[in-house]
Amino acid sequence: MNIVVCLKQVPGTTEVKINPQTNSLIRQGIQNIINPFDTYALEEGVRLKEKNGGKVTVITMGPPQANAALREAVSLGADEAVLLSDRAFAGADTWATANTLSKAIARLGKCDLIICGRQTIDGDTGQVGPEMAEMLKIPFIAYVSKIEEIKDNYLRVSRMVEEGHEVIETTLPAVITVAKEINVPRLPSLRGIMKSKNAAITTWGIKELGVDANEVGLAGSSTQVVKIFFPQRVSKAEVLTGDAAAQVDKLLEKLKSANLL
Amino acid sequence: MDYFLTEQQKTIKALARRIAEERILPARAELDEKEEFPWDIVKELAAADMFRVFVPEAYEGLGGGCLDLCLVTEELSRVCSGIAVTYAASALGCMTLMEYGTEAQKRKYLPDIASGKKLGAFAITEPTAGSDASNIKTTAEKVAGGYLLNGTKQFITNGGEAEIYTVIALTDKNRGARGASAIIVEKDTPGFTFGKKEKKMGIRASATRELVFRNCLVPEENLLGKPGLGFIQAMRLFDKSRPGIGAQAVGLCQGALEAATDYALERVQFDQPLITMPVVQQMLAEMAIQTEAARALVYAAARYVDSGAKDVTESSAAAKVFASDAAMKVTVDAVQICGGSGYMRDYPVEKMMRDAKILQIYEGTNQILRNAIAVSLRKRKARTA
Numbered sequence: 001m002n003i004v005v006c007l008k009q010v011p012g013t014t015e016v017k018i019n020p021q022t023n024s025l026i027r028q029g030i031q032n033i034i035n036p037f038d039t040y041a042l043e044e045g046v047r048l049k050e051k052n053g054g055k056v057t058v059i060t061m062g063p064p065q066a067n068a069a070l071r072e073a074v075s076l077g078a079d080e081a082v083l084l085s086d087r088a089f090a091g092a093d094t095w096a097t098a099n100t101l102s103k104a105i106a107r108l109g110k111c112d113l114i115i116c117g118r119q120t121i122d123g124d125t126g127q128v129g130p131e132m133a134e135m136l137k138i139p140f141i142a143y144v145s146k147i148e149e150i151k152d153n154y155l156r157v158s159r160m161v162e163e164g165h166e167v168i169e170t171t172l173p174a175v176i177t178v179a180k181e182i183n184v185p186r187l188p189s190l191r192g193i194m195k196s197k198n199a200a201i202t203t204w205g206i207k208e209l210g211v212d213a214n215e216v217g218l219a220g221s222s223t224q225v226v227k228i229f230f231p232q233r234v235s236k237a238e239v240l241t242g243d244a245a246a247q248v249d250k251l252l253e254k255l256k257s258a259n260l261l
Numbered sequence: 262m263d264y265f266l267t268e269q270q271k272t273i274k275a276l277a278r279r280i281a282e283e284r285i286l287p288a289r290a291e292l293d294e295k296e297e298f299p300w301d302i303v304k305e306l307a308a309a310d311m312f313r314v315f316v317p318e319a320y321e322g323l324g325g326g327c328l329d330l331c332l333v334t335e336e337l338s339r340v341c342s343g344i345a346v347t348y349a350a351s352a353l354g355c356m357t358l359m360e361y362g363t364e365a366q367k368r369k370y371l372p373d374i375a376s377g378k379k380l381g382a383f384a385i386t387e388p389t390a391g392s393d394a395s396n397i398k399t400t401a402e403k404v405a406g407g408y409l410l411n412g413t414k415q416f417i418t419n420g421g422e423a424e425i426y427t428v429i430a431l432t433d434k435n436r437g438a439r440g441a442s443a444i445i446v447e448k449d450t451p452g453f454t455f456g457k458k459e460k461k462m463g464i465r466a467s468a469t470r471e472l473v474f475r476n477c478l479v480p481e482e483n484l485l486g487k488p489g490l491g492f493i494q495a496m497r498l499f500d501k502s503r504p505g506i507g508a509q510a511v512g513l514c515q516g517a518l519e520a521a522t523d524y525a526l527e528r529v530q531f532d533q534p535l536i537t538m539p540v541v542q543q544m545l546a547e548m549a550i551q552t553e554a555a556r557a558l559v560y561a562a563a564r565y566v567d568s569g570a571k572d573v574t575e576s577s578a579a580a581k582v583f584a585s586d587a588a589m590k591v592t593v594d595a596v597q598i599c600g601g602s603g604y605m606r607d608y609p610v611e612k613m614m615r616d617a618k619i620l621q622i623y624e625g626t627n628q629i630l631r632n633a634i635a636v637s638l639r640k641r642k643a644r645t646a
Contacts, residue, residue: 186308187276187279187280187283187284187305187308187309188276188309189308189309189310190272190273190276190309190310190311190313190314190323191310191313191323192310193272193276194269194272
């Protein structure tokens, strides 16, 4: 069984800062991590491989330093890694990202299942998975919390919905996005880490993918980020003073004048 | 401080820390409270290849030495010393085998130790033989088909949980310590049972049990090295394993120092955090000095063992004694800084203090080891005189 796991390198969550002058993400000195939701996708892919055989290919689009995320994925059990890196890919929106990824997946050849995290923690759109399925013209299931059965050309999963679980069957190949309830990702092993240090990482640009520079990156994006900004901090709190009785009187007065009482 | 570890050693240490923080930290209080053997965590350590660290590459290990083992032990002990000793005891249980075993013996046992599928344990202590380790009574009588073991081993770490035991027993009871031999005994060998599980002051996640041998027949091929050398093999083993106890102590020091520092930063009395008070600053500084000095000595002793030097008795003993005394002192002071809260089981430092005490006792009490150092000083003087 050939499994492809898509992952993204994102800034470590606790350390995200935005430059107030330029309204852009400060990336200097920030440790990059594998998007946490994608670690569940990778773990599920590796578990499926361990159970059913086959291989797991991890794929990411990003600058050359995204190599680190792929190496980490290899240390966690991925067999092959592909980095999609080209100046032309920069500034991609979800459509252009999904387009690039799906072209790469098509180029990989036979693939039974594509697993993604439910969303990234930086963009938070959750769109790339379903867009890829559309582009590859294969079925898509979001928020999978359990793979119940997988065999030749058949997949049955359980997924989370607001009031319970839905069980869905589909043919393969298919794209799924997984929720964090699906597993507990393993820690790397020492052998895995050592193997990952020398792992060969394939790098593909527009030439290898055979795509036009106009259909990827910023040029291929139909949406563009105009501005990133912090919501205005409005501090409207008012501190009442005086003894308790006086404060209560003032509070009642305020509530009445606001027609809340 | 930079100890100039290799890239591989840094990787090992970093991953051990990650396991400790992500998997052990959330479980340690409960494991201590329930005195439960940490099988889930042993499996995590195995999956991360931690048991491969100390096994030669030829037997599916990573070929690390004493220092590598110390780095893992230290990081585990920083969070839970009971788990650290469980891990290190598996190494102790197969070090005699690695040193004196035949190719066939190593092939048979080491790959399963390396993968963490099986744990090891070492058994010398008996009711009559603690510090006086040569006064063992367990016999291994040579009979047709192997050795017949009879006797009881006491306070055996990983007892009942380990699969592979290195047991020191008398193959010639008329020769005392010179009649002792090291023999591998597998769990489930008929005649081999376990006595009570001890209730301990500290390191309560670890298992400590009696091993009981009643006409337990072990095949002759389980003998490690030559008969009669068991006691010497055991003494050499401890010379090499003692830096590991030192590493356990360094981990405890580090954990206690961090916990006390965190508390001193947060706790406000007389309108100021404790850490701004000179009396607390003096204590924390002393704890930091003890911790780093212990670490430096332990790493140096471990590296000396790894250099292949023969005369490691003194340096290994010194590292174990100094670091374990430091751990006792540092953990007591950590409880003192944390005050009433530190005495409560909701805070980690009382556990660290309980865990520290055993380090001054096992693998040679600090008094016995000071004796050994003094004997070695006299011998050296005698040689140069």
